[in-house]
Amino acid sequence: MSKNDVFLPKDFPELKNDTFLRAARGEEPEHVPVWCMRQAGRYLPEFREIRAKKGFFDTCRSPEDCCELTLQPLRRFPFDASIIFSDILVIPQAMGMDVQMLTGKGPTFTDPLKEPEDLQRLKANVDVNKELDYVFKAITLTRHKIEGKVPLIGFTGAPWTLMSYMIEGGGSTTYSKAKRWLYRHPESSHMLLKMLTDVIVEYLLGQVAAGAQALQVFESHAGILGPVEFKEFSLPYLRDIARRVKDRLKEKGQDVPMIVFAKDAHYALEELSESHYEVVGLDWTIDPRSARERTGGKVSLQGNMDPCALYAPKELISDIVKKMLEGFGTRGYIANLGHGLYPDMDPENVAAFVDAVHQHSKLTVKKA
Numbered sequence: 066m067s068k069n070d071v072f073l074p075k076d077f078p079e080l081k082n083d084t085f086l087r088a089a090r091g092e093e094p095e096h097v098p099v100w101c102m103r104q105a106g107r108y109l110p111e112f113r114e115i116r117a118k119k120g121f122f123d124t125c126r127s128p129e130d131c132c133e134l135t136l137q138p139l140r141r142f143p144f145d146a147s148i149i150f151s152d153i154l155v156i157p158q159a160m161g162m163d164v165q166m167l168t169g170k171g172p173t174f175t176d177p178l179k180e181p182e183d184l185q186r187l188k189a190n191v192d193v194n195k196e197l198d199y200v201f202k203a204i205t206l207t208r209h210k211i212e213g214k215v216p217l218i219g220f221t222g223a224p225w226t227l228m229s230y231m232i233e234g235g236g237s238t239t240y241s242k243a244k245r246w247l248y249r250h251p252e253s254s255h256m257l258l259k260m261l262t263d264v265i266v267e268y269l270l271g272q273v274a275a276g277a278q279a280l281q282v283f284e285s286h287a288g289i290l291g292p293v294e295f296k297e298f299s300l301p302y303l304r305d306i307a308r309r310v311k312d313r314l315k316e317k318g319q320d321v322p323m324i325v326f327a328k329d330a331h332y333a334l335e336e337l338s339e340s341h342y343e344v345v346g347l348d349w350t351i352d353p354r355s356a357r358e359r360t361g362g363k364v365s366l367q368g369n370m371d372p373c374a375l376y377a378p379k380e381l382i383s384d385i386v387k388k389m390l391e392g393f394g395t396r397g398y399i400a401n402l403g404h405g406l407y408p409d410m411d412p413e414n415v416a417a418f419v420d421a422v423h424q425h426s427k428l429t430v431k432k433a
């Protein structure tokens with residue numbers, strides 16, 4: 066392959082391990098597939114080494130760095146899927162907002178949205194192919210370099226989660242500035258959520274065109290909404306995204322599984338299982354058996370070990386995984402954590418988690 070061909074989304078190596086894709090479609094592969102949210106992250110010394118060289122968003126804008134960071138965890142662990150290294154906040158940036166990643170503080174917006182008039186500051190028509198071209202390049206390059214080992218997942222933040230960052234200006238415990246908009250400016254809130262949805266749909270389609278083989282939508286801030294607000298300000302947009310992406314892919318004869326991860330939205334599990342996603346991702350506050358009952362075989366499930374269980378000794382991790390697998394069963398199930406890995410986690414315990422999923426599930430599938 067010549068130097069420039071690595072950015073052409075064609076002639077990708079053949080996929081060797083499709084356990085993740087089969088489980089996403091409701092099948093029972095020979096073992097339960099497993100990956101971890103934030104599997105590329107600061108818990109790996111080789112990640113910290115690359116990240117020390119430039120700022121966080123400069124790293125996101127380098128396809129070569131994103132590719133390397135995506136591949137790093139696959140060299141250490143037999144994960145069954147990879148997720149492209151990037152960030153959800155590249156969308157507000159593409160819409161014209163300035164966001165920095167400050168050490169010790171996390172994402173910080175220079176000039177957050179304060180009042181509805183501020184919506185005029187956002188770009189009306191975002192040229193996604195131009196503004197987010199660097200993400201598409203990273204995906205294409207990674208699809209080539211991953212050599213068909215495992216599928217590559219693309220992702221986006223969901224409209225409400227992005228809106229909450231754009232108004233709050235960064236992380237918060239209450240997100241009261243963003244929630245104030247929902248109660249005080251419902252029309253402008255819907256206008257912003259709609260603008261975000263339009264960009265997200267194009268962004269996800271661009272990721273598939275670039276080579277993404279599955280898509281995850283992160284509604285990380287679902288838990289700060291209650292059931293009523295979730296139904297008004299989150300769910301309709303999550304549905305719209307899945308519907309529009311699927312319709313447009315269908316026109317081209319394509320179909321990629323989509324995962325919705327609405328953190329702490331246990332109150333909406335039934336609705337989420339009927340929102341056109343093949344997979345519903347779960348945080349650790351939901352019991353596996355009750356999740357199966359409430360979603361009634363309509364979707365595959367992904368999750369949901371408490372990330373902090375990785376602080377346990379390896380034997381205990383294995384017991385916890387065994388119980389989790391008994392709860393979810395081995396059909397239509399993708400093992401993961403209930404949220405991302407933390408920087409102080411021991412890579413050896415991540416290995417123990419992955420091994421436990423493979424070992425326990427191989428025995429169950431064989432028996433059945």
Ligand SMILES: Cc1c2[nH]c(c1CCC(=O)O)Cc1[nH]c(c(CCC(=O)O)c1C)Cc1[nH]c(c(CCC(=O)O)c1C)Cc1[nH]c(c(C)c1CCC(=O)O)C2
Binds near residue numbers: 106152
């Ligand atoms: C809310 C959110 C963000 N980003 C993301 C979410 C949704 C998932 C979730 O709920 O955690 C999504 C995300 N961010 C990152 C990925 C890469 C893929 C992967 O999961 O390996 C993904 C999928 C890289 C990253 N994004 C970030 C890191 C760590 C910071 C670094 O590398 O310097 C990584 C690996 C930074 C980030 N970016 C964001 C936060 C809150 C932080 C943490 C800030 C901090 O801890 O200081 C916004």
